[in-house]
Amino acid sequence: SQQGEEDPQALSIQEGENATMNCSYKTSINNLQWYRQNSGRGLVHLILIRSNEREKHSGRLRVTLDTSKKSSSLLITASRAADTASYFCALYGQNFVFGPGTRLSVLP
Amino acid sequence: GAVVSQHPSWVICKSGTSVKIECRSLDFQATTMFWYRQFPKQSLMLMATSNEGSKATYEQGVEKDKFLINHASLTLSTLTVTSAHPEDSSFYICSARVLNLPEAFFGQGTRLTVV
Numbered sequence: 001s002q003q004g005e006e007d008p009q010a011l012s013i014q015e016g017e018n019a020t021m022n023c024s025y026k027t028s029i030n031n032l033q034w035y036r037q038n039s040g041r042g043l044v045h046l047i048l049i050r051s052n053e054r055e056k057h058s059g060r061l062r063v064t065l066d067t068s069k070k071s072s073s074l075l076i077t078a079s080r081a082a083d084t085a086s087y088f089c090a091l092y093g094q095n096f097v098f099g100p101g102t103r104l105s106v107l108p
Numbered sequence: 109g110a111v112v113s114q115h116p117s118w119v120i121c122k123s124g125t126s127v128k129i130e131c132r133s134l135d136f137q138a139t140t141m142f143w144y145r146q147f148p149k150q151s152l153m154l155m156a157t158s159n160e161g162s163k164a165t166y167e168q169g170v171e172k173d174k175f176l177i178n179h180a181s182l183t184l185s186t187l188t189v190t191s192a193h194p195e196d197s198s199f200y201i202c203s204a205r206v207l208n209l210p211e212a213f214f215g216q217g218t219r220l221t222v223v
Contacts, residue, residue: 031210042114042201042216043152050210088151096142096203096212098152 004032004089004099012105019076021102023089024069032065033090034074037101043088046074079106110136112204114215121192121222129187129218131202137182138204142212143175146199158185192222 004025013019023032034046049056049065049072056063062075076083084106089099111134121127131141140159144152156172158164158179166172176188185204189196199219203212 033211035214040199040219043214045211045214048211090212092210092212095154095157096205097154098144100151103149 004091004097006087006089006099006102008102009100010103010105012107013079015079015081015106015108017079019079019083019104019106021074021087021089021104022071023073023099024071025089025091025099026070027091027093029091029093031092032063032072033092034061034063034072035088035090035098037086037088039085046087076104079104081106081108110134110204110206110213112138112202112213112215114202114218116218117216118219119221121220123193123222124191126188126190127192127220129189129200129202129220131185131187131204131215133183133204133213136204136206136213138185139182139207140205141179141185142203142205143177143185143187144201144203146201146217152201155187189220192220194222196220197222 004023006023031050033048035043047058049063060077065072086101086103088101113132115130143155146152155170156164156166158177164177179185201217203214205212
């Protein structure tokens with residue numbers, strides 16, 4: 001299956017701390033994307049990293065991709081309470097499938 | 109960025125009735141559209157992939173006769189849940205992709221409740 005596996009499933013941190021989420025996969029991909037979802041809402045695209053890229057930044061977000069290990073990580077620095085949401089990695093290969101997600105809680 | 113409009117945003121229907129959900133790409137032509145289902149506190153599960161003008165490709169375990177997908181134009185795909193049952197209650201999300209572009213753009217989702 002192309003579906004990604006994410007860890008941790010849930011993460012609780014204090015405001016100001018950094019949050020790191022990981023995504024691993026099994027098959028080849030064209031790119032990997034990270035999305036955010038607030039409870040019961042739609043998806044918000046955060047960042048895309050192509051298979052030939054190793055690291056990308058966007059504001060407080062930093063994404064890495066290691067195609068040899070078939071893994072990616074999403075780092076949110078200086079977290080805020082408003083970052084509380086579920087975060088999903090999405091694998092773009094033959095189609096577009098999601099990992100199980102990490103539920104992040106940022107406590108004020 | 110590209111906008112995908114999904115309608116309705118929520119719907120309540122009676123068991124045994126059918127519900128149609130629309131997914132429109134507003135400012136681009138979507139050669140491929142994906143339909144997902146999401147149960148509470150779970151991830152998005154791909155249901156089917158549809159290409160304009162051809163039959164949808166369903167994922168294993170998804171009943172094609174129950175979840176009818178039509179992608180008749182480059183800007184519109186519809187998902188019809190036929191003979192809905194309470195276990196079909198879920199959050200349904202569509203996404204649209206432009207040929208050869210690596211991103212997919214998502215609708216805001218439809219929350220279906222079958223009573």
